[in-house]
Amino acid sequence: MVQAYILIQTEVGRSTSIVTEIAQIPGVTLAEDVTGPYDIIARIEAPSVDELGQGVIAKIQDVKGITRTLTCTVVKM
Structure with missing residues (x-):
């Protein structure tokens, strides 16, 4: 299983x-409001x-009102 965090900027x-x-998109396990640049x-x-x-990230980027995303893939060391 591949996991990642996506930092999202939205319209005001x-x-x-x-x-x-x-949160309703299949593959999203958590979605929360945060403070800071995202x-x-x-x-x-x-x-x-x-x-x-092609599945999860593409569907998130299609959501209206999102202005920018940054994807951070989880790696196991």
């Missing part, structure tokens, strides 16, 4: 509704890197 005033929408952090997982990118 949209983070609460976007968190609710993102508005939302989401934890996601998928069986492979391809499915993570």
Whole structure:
């Protein structure tokens, strides 16, 4: 299982509704409002890197009101 965190910036005033929408996407295990340069952090997982990118990340980036994302893939050392 491949896991990642996505840091998300949104249009002003949209983070609460976007968190609710993102939480419904299959593969999203956590979505929460945060403070700082990003508005939302989401934890996601998928069986492979391809499915993570083409499935979960692509669906998140399609959500209206998101202005920028940064994906941080979890690595096991």
